[in-house]
Amino acid sequence: MPTDKQTFVIVGAGLAGAKAAETLREEGYDGRLVLLGAEPERPYERPPLSKEYLRGEADREQAYVHEAGFYPEHEIELRVNESVVRLDPRRQELALRSGGWLGYDRMLLATGSAPRRLSIPGSELDGVHYVRTLADSDALRSRLHAGGRLVVIGAGWIGCEVAASARQRGVDVAVIAPHSVPFERVLGPEVGAIYRDIHVDHGVQMLLGTAVASFEGVDRVERVRTQDGRTIDCDAVVVGIGATPRAMLAATAGLAVDNGVLVNERLETSAPGIFAAGDVANQLHPSLGRLRVEHWDNALRQGPAAARGMLGSSESYTRAPYFYSDQYDVGMEYSGHGAGWDRVVLRGDPAAREFIAFWLRDGRVLAGMNVNVWDVAEPIRALIGHPVDECRLADPDVSIEESALGEVAS
Numbered sequence: 001m002p003t004d005k006q007t008f009v010i011v012g013a014g015l016a017g018a019k020a021a022e023t024l025r026e027e028g029y030d031g032r033l034v035l036l037g038a039e040p041e042r043p044y045e046r047p048p049l050s051k052e053y054l055r056g057e058a059d060r061e062q063a064y065v066h067e068a069g070f071y072p073e074h075e076i077e078l079r080v081n082e083s084v085v086r087l088d089p090r091r092q093e094l095a096l097r098s099g100g101w102l103g104y105d106r107m108l109l110a111t112g113s114a115p116r117r118l119s120i121p122g123s124e125l126d127g128v129h130y131v132r133t134l135a136d137s138d139a140l141r142s143r144l145h146a147g148g149r150l151v152v153i154g155a156g157w158i159g160c161e162v163a164a165s166a167r168q169r170g171v172d173v174a175v176i177a178p179h180s181v182p183f184e185r186v187l188g189p190e191v192g193a194i195y196r197d198i199h200v201d202h203g204v205q206m207l208l209g210t211a212v213a214s215f216e217g218v219d220r221v222e223r224v225r226t227q228d229g230r231t232i233d234c235d236a237v238v239v240g241i242g243a244t245p246r247a248m249l250a251a252t253a254g255l256a257v258d259n260g261v262l263v264n265e266r267l268e269t270s271a272p273g274i275f276a277a278g279d280v281a282n283q284l285h286p287s288l289g290r291l292r293v294e295h296w297d298n299a300l301r302q303g304p305a306a307a308r309g310m311l312g313s314s315e316s317y318t319r320a321p322y323f324y325s326d327q328y329d330v331g332m333e334y335s336g337h338g339a340g341w342d343r344v345v346l347r348g349d350p351a352a353r354e355f356i357a358f359w360l361r362d363g364r365v366l367a368g369m370n371v372n373v374w375d376v377a378e379p380i381r382a383l384i385g386h387p388v389d390e391c392r393l394a395d396p397d398v399s400i401e402e403s404a405l406g407e408v409a410s
């Protein structure tokens, strides 16, 4: 355990950073602890920003990771509106935007990711939104309140959740995406088509297989033109085309960076004493190889794991990815990492939107997704990596555990 003379600095006051700070105190670290965040808010969770907060069904307080008093009570020096502009790993110092340098003994990079931006004619017009921050969600929320027609660019998680929330608010919605179905890359055509149909059933115009060419309007966006020549009138646009890791600080400091900050199994970067967690970290996962995960659960758990690493633990971060999404009355949880699957097995009733999908490779489960079927995420997780009997796996009368060939650890 380091002595109380030490200073630990966490750069990035999002979920990963806040949970790391909490864990450092829980684990008994009683030195100086500084949590630096570029945003004007104390740490908050982002999932509500495209769901209940955007729809006006949840208030701001519900999004925060901790109550405001948590930070002073635990002697965590939370500095909001404070960006780190430079990192000097040799001198173990950080340069602050507000001026001055801050020395550290151990550091955590939890700088998250930023929305990928479109650069096409009209992309700077007023009314073109991105959804990453509370301020972004506030701006879009007022726009949805005014009604009208929204065009969503991208049929990924954020685009589809925003589309669903907007429909639930009575706004007309069109989705434009180059893929043939939503989430095609992750879920594949068959399961992606189920999500396409869910949106169509809720009145969303799905313009798939084409990309956006330009935004047009005088003072603000009034219409969207697609590459296949269609025009769609609108009052606002949301761009949800993915995110990129905020790794610039690490890169300019000479840390190893490649699609995020490269970290080893225990989340330490190429610079000893500097760790990374959450969206920005590209981990050498013990069983899945190089992996950067942009999900809530990963930030929630990697923050604490990195904190333990800062305190000297040699424990590896071994958890398989997990994420969830809510669209209309359809909730889902996805466990595992399905990249490279060669077969999808469905169990339950996709037409009724109550089913489980499994992605397999060479007869072994890579990932599973339960849709409106609850309390099964743990058995699905336990099956990851195991060979299964596909007929039993598809049969809802056989328990998930019993579809495994051989023993499954519970």
Ligand SMILES: Cc1cc2nc3c(=O)[nH]c(=O)nc-3n(C[C@H](O)[C@H](O)[C@H](O)COP(=O)(O)OP(=O)(O)OC[C@H]3O[C@@H](n4cnc5c(N)ncnc54)[C@H](O)[C@@H]3O)c2cc1C
Pocket: 011, 012, 013, 014, 015, 016, 017, 036, 037, 038, 039, 045, 046, 047, 048, 049, 050, 082, 083, 084, 085, 110, 111, 112, 113, 131, 132, 133, 158, 246, 249, 277, 278, 279, 280, 293, 294, 295, 296, 297, 299, 322, 323, 324, 325, 326
């Ligand atoms: C709208 C939306 C909905 C989502 N919904 C879901 C969902 O339903 N399910 C799910 O699993 N995941 C969801 N996610 C993803 C999830 O929210 C992210 O994976 C999670 O927020 C990552 O947390 P993080 O702490 O790593 O990074 P972030 O939340 O991005 O926090 C990083 C913080 O660091 C700050 N920062 C960056 N650079 C600096 C610097 N140089 N100095 C100081 N501060 C800096 C940033 O301003 C930011 O506040 C959603 C994301 C969004 C945007």
